[in-house]
Amino acid sequence: MNDMNALHVEGLTKSYGAGEPILRGLELTVPAGALAAVLGPSGCGKTTMLRIVAGFLRADEGTVRLGDRLLSGPGVHLPPERRRIGIVPQEGALFPHLSVARNVAFGLTGADRSERRRVTDEMLELVGLAGYGDRMPHELSGGQQQRVALARALAPRPGLVLLDEPFNALDSALRAGVRADVRSALRATGATAVLVTHDQQEALSTADLVAVVRDGRVAQCATPQDLYRRPADPWIAGFVGDAVLLPGTVEGAGTALTALGAVPLAAPPDGLRAGTVLLRPEQLRLTDTDSDGSVRGTVTDVSYYGHDAMVTVAVQGHDTPVGIRVAGPLSVRPGEETGVRVVGEAGLHP
C-alpha cells in the first residue's frame, strides 16, 4: 500500500461565530488503506471535523493533508470537487431523480461511455447490487440505498472515503450485515476511510483504528482492543464500554487494594500511591460466599440479555454496586448473598 492516501489532520481549530470553539487542536493520522472510526458523543466536533476534511467548511487553523497533497491549511482551501474525497452521508442521500446506475456514474465525469458503464457495473457488483442499475432510489430498501451511496462514493476511485454515521437509519437487525459489506468493499478498493459515529459498538467492531473525540480534541487513538483494554482515562473507559471503577491504594509493586480485595495491576503504578482502579464487568466472577480470594456482597439487580446477563452487586466499602457480566446459566436473585472475585489485571488511573 502506498502512502499517497494517508490522512494527516493537524492542529484543527474551528468555532462558529463568537461561541465556544467546537474543535480545539484536533490531530488525527490515518494510515493509507486503514478504516478509522472517529467516535464521540454528539456535539464533540466529529461532524465538524468531517466537513472540514471534505472541504465544506473552512477551519480556523490547522492543516489537512492527503498523502503529500495539502487540502486545507493557512491560505489554502481546495474546493470539495477537487479533493478526491468521497462521502457517504447519513441515510445515503441518493439523488432521487436519477437511477441507481446514474447515481453511481455521477462522479465519473472524465471517462467515456463504455468506461463509465464498466466502472458502474463493477461498483454495483462490489456492493452486492449487480443488476439494480435501472431501479430508482425509492425502490430500494434502506440498506440497499446505503450500499449504492457507498458505490457512488467509491466509483471515482477517491483516495479517502468519509462515512457520516451511515448505519444510523438502518434497523439493528440489518446494521451488522451492511456494516460488514461496507468494510469488505472498502478493503477491496484499498481506499482510506474515516467513519464518524457515536456508537462505540459500531466503532469497535468495524474499524482498524478508533479515535475518541472529546471537547474538540482526540482524547485517545488506538486499535479497538487497546482502546477497550487500556483506555487512557476513566471517562474513555466508560464511554467505550461498561466499566467498574473503584478507588484503590497501591500496595507493593503491582497490586492495588480495593473494595474487591487486592487486584493485580497490568502496569507498574508509575509512582502513584492511590487512584481509580478500572475493571471490566467480564473480569468479575460470582462465587460462593465463603470462597477463597473473594469478597462478600448482596445482589441488587439482575438484567438478563439471553447471551449473557448483568448482575449488580453491592459490596462493602464501595457505595455504588458493581456490575458483573455472567455468561451461561444464572442462579442468583436480587437480595441474595454472593461472593465476588476478580480475574485478570486492572488499570490504574490518577
Place this chain on the structure above:
Amino acid sequence: MAGRTRTPSRPPRKPRTADSRPPLVLLVPACVAALFALLPLGYLAVRALERGPAFAWDVVADKRTLDLLGRSLGLTVAVVAACLVLGISLAWLTVRTALPGARAWSVLATLPLAVPSYVAAFAWLSAEPDLAGFGGAALALTLVSFPYVQLPVAAALRGIDPAQEEAARSLGHGPLRTFLRVTLPQLRPAAAGGALLVALYVLSDFGAVSLMRYDTFTRAIHTSYRASFDRTPAAALSVVLVVMTVALVAAEARTRGRAGHARTGTGTARPAVPFALGRWRTLALLWCAAVVAVAVAFPLGTLGYWLAVGSSATWDLGGLAETAWATLGVAAAGAGLTTVLALPVGVIAARHRGRGARLLEQAAYAGHALPGITVALALVFFAVRYAYPLYQQLPLLICAYAVLFLPVAVAATRAAVLQSAPVMEDVARSLGRRPWQVLREVTVPLAAPGVAAGAALTFVVCMKELPATLLLRPTGMDTLATRLWTETGAGSFAAAAPYAAVLILLAAVPSYLLGRHRT
C-alpha cells in the same frame, strides 16, 4: 457492550452553518432581482420628496389625507373584526366538533380565496346597487378574505396536542374554561397573523372599494393620478399607504416569529376527540351553510343569473376571446419573468444564512408590502423620466407583475429547494461538480415540481391583477379583469358577466392542477 441491545439514539442534526458565501452564479442574479424589487419603493420616496419634505408633509397632513386615513382604517377594522368572528368560528366547528360533513365545509369555506374582490363586488352590486359605500365594501372584502383567518386557526387547532386539554380537564376545568384558558391563548398567534393578512388585503385592495365607490387610499391615488398632471400628490398618498402596509407586514412577521417560539413538541400524537354539539348541531350547520351561501353560492349564482339573462347580443364573443388571449399572454409573461427572477433568491434563501442572504430575501419580499397601485405609479414615474419608450408598453406591465408577485414565486422556490436535503449538494461537490454544475444537475431538477407550482400560482395571480394593469396596460389593451371592472363600473352587469365567468374558469385550471399536485 456485548450484553446490551442499546439502540443508538440519533444525535441532533448539526445546524448547517453557511461557511461559504453563495456562489457568484447565484449571487449576481439574486442581487439584480432584489434591486428590481426595491426599485419602486426607492423611486417612490425620491419622487414624493422631490418638491421638498414640506410639500410632501402638506399633502400628508392635509385634511383630506386624514379623512382618507380614517376611512381606510375604519374599513380595515370592520373587515378584520368580521373575519375573526367568521374565521375562528368556522375553524373550530370544522376541526374540533362532530359537525356533519366537517371536511366538506372546511373545503367549501376556503373557496372564496379564489374570488377576486372585484368579482365579489360585482356580484353584490349587480344584485343590490344601493349597497355601494362602506357597507358594500366591508361585505365584499369580508367574504373574500375570512379564509386568511380560518386557515391558520384551523391549522393551529389541529396542532394543539389534545393531551394538554385533557390535562386541563383532569385538573378540574370545565370545557368552556379549558377552551378559554388553554386553547384560545394558543390560537392567538395564528389568529393575529391571519388578521394582519386581512388588514393588508383590505388596505391594498383597489377593486372592491373602487366599484363600491368608497374612497380609501387606493381609490384616491387612482383618482388623483387620473385627474391631474401633477403626480406628486398621488406619490405622497402612496408613501402614506406604503408606510401603513410596511408596518403591517413587519407586525405580521413578528407574530409569525413568536408563534414559532410558543410551540412546544412537534405535532399531535393523535387527533382530539370531537366535541359533541348536541342541541347546537342545527345552529352550527345553519351558520356554516349561511357563510358558504353568501361567500360562495351567492357570487356564483349571481354570475349565472347575469350570464343567463344577458342576451347573446350583448355577448361580444370575438372581443371576449381576444381579451382572454391577451390576459393569458401577459399573465404567462409575468409568471415567466417572476419565476426566473425568483429562482436565485429562493435558492439562496433556502441554502445560505447570514445577514446578506437575509437581506436579499427580504428585499425580494418588498412586493408583499406594496399595493399594486403604488407599484404601478412608481413604474409610471420611472418610465416617464428614464425610459420613455417603455411608457404604456407591455414590458412595464410585466415588470410590475414581477415586482408584485416575486414574493409568491420566491416562497415557492424556497420551499421547493428546502424539500431536498442539502447533503445532496455536498455529495455532488465531493463527486467533482462545481457550484454552477450542482445547481444545474441537482438543485434545480429536484426543485422543479415546486418551482413549476409556484409559476402556476404566479400565473393565476397575474391574471387576476387589477390596479397595476389598469394603470400600465398599453392603450387599447384589456385584460379580463380590467374589462370586468369597466363594465361593472358602468353598471352593465350583463356585459361584465362573461368576463367574470371566463376569468374564474381560466384561473381555476392552474388552481385545480396545483391542488392535484399537492395531494
